[in-house]
Amino acid sequence: MPTYTINANTWSFDDTGTGTPIVLVHGFPLDRRVWAQVVPRLAKQRVIAVDLPGFGQSTLAKPFTIASLAVDLHQLLAHLRALPAFVGGLSMGGYVSLAFAKQFAGDMRGLILVDTKAAGDSAEAKAGRVAMAALVREKGSAAVTEQMLPKMLGAGALPTRPALARQLTQMMEACPAPTIAAACLAMKDRDDFTALLPELKMPVLIVVGETDAITPPAMAAAMRAAITGAKLAVIPAAGHLAPIEQPQLVGQAMAQFV
Ligand code: MLT
Numbered sequence: 001m002p003t004y005t006i007n008a009n010t011w012s013f014d015d016t017g018t019g020t021p022i023v024l025v026h027g028f029p030l031d032r033r034v035w036a037q038v039v040p041r042l043a044k045q046r047v048i049a050v051d052l053p054g055f056g057q058s059t060l061a062k063p064f065t066i067a068s069l070a071v072d073l074h075q076l077l078a079h080l081r082a083l084p085a086f087v088g089g090l091s092m093g094g095y096v097s098l099a100f101a102k103q104f105a106g107d108m109r110g111l112i113l114v115d116t117k118a119a120g121d122s123a124e125a126k127a128g129r130v131a132m133a134a135l136v137r138e139k140g141s142a143a144v145t146e147q148m149l150p151k152m153l154g155a156g157a158l159p160t161r162p163a164l165a166r167q168l169t170q171m172m173e174a175c176p177a178p179t180i181a182a183a184c185l186a187m188k189d190r191d192d193f194t195a196l197l198p199e200l201k202m203p204v205l206i207v208v209g210e211t212d213a214i215t216p217p218a219m220a221a222a223m224r225a226a227i228t229g230a231k232l233a234v235i236p237a238a239g240h241l242a243p244i245e246q247p248q249l250v251g252q253a254m255a256q257f258v
Helices: 066-079 092-107 123-139 141-152 162-174 177-188 194-199 217-226 247-257
Strands: 003-006 009-016 021-025 046-051 085-090 108-114 204-209 231-235
Touching: 003 066, 009 066, 021 066, 021 092, 046 066, 066 092, 066 177, 085 092, 092 108, 092 177, 092 194, 108 247, 123 141, 123 177, 141 162, 141 177, 194 217, 204 217, 204 247, 217 231, 231 247
Parallel strands: 021 046, 021 085, 085 108, 108 204, 204 231
Antiparallel strands: 003 009, 009 046
């Protein structure tokens, strides 16, 4: 598995296939394995799935912001000669993708926003981030997993898809506490990208699980309405983690788009 060090943080990633580069950024507190079943559906393309610093197999030495992650991702892609690329992300990865679009639109072929939103955090959400950072420092990743898990998968999926629930629990619990705390603070202070949406001139695909409880279809529809020409794919029988709940449908939507 290749790695590349940028500003003291070492990024791990998979880089497979040839053709138009598609870059995929995972959500919180997850890692690049969320794309494992999506990537085979993009077999005609070059797919680069990254672990953000501190997540998965990447290491965290220096704290980050959502904007700095986009800058470092751009440096990684330049190093890999993978620009211009489609850049896409799930939830927190969508925030990074939006930050990328804000700074490096000229190096993008398109933007893919999966189960994510453009708006910044409300005052209440910011307070929740601070509380979660404190919780993980005090009680560890399992406490955060316990708090988040019920909202992650689609309606009814936790009891009916035990293997998926187990896989997700393991991924979340494996996320180191310092990474979770750093990500909470980075998300709290991220830009509000709402004003960016009408400025986007590139092709945009928005994907949302039909029962996404964290970034619901209404938010996805509002983003679509704000971006001229954006396409929207609503994924049936999926919640906030459509790429692991319905990888075939998500892969299909992405393959058609690119
Ligand atoms: C995610 O799935 O990445 C998170 O739910 C994003 C967030 O907490 O805003």
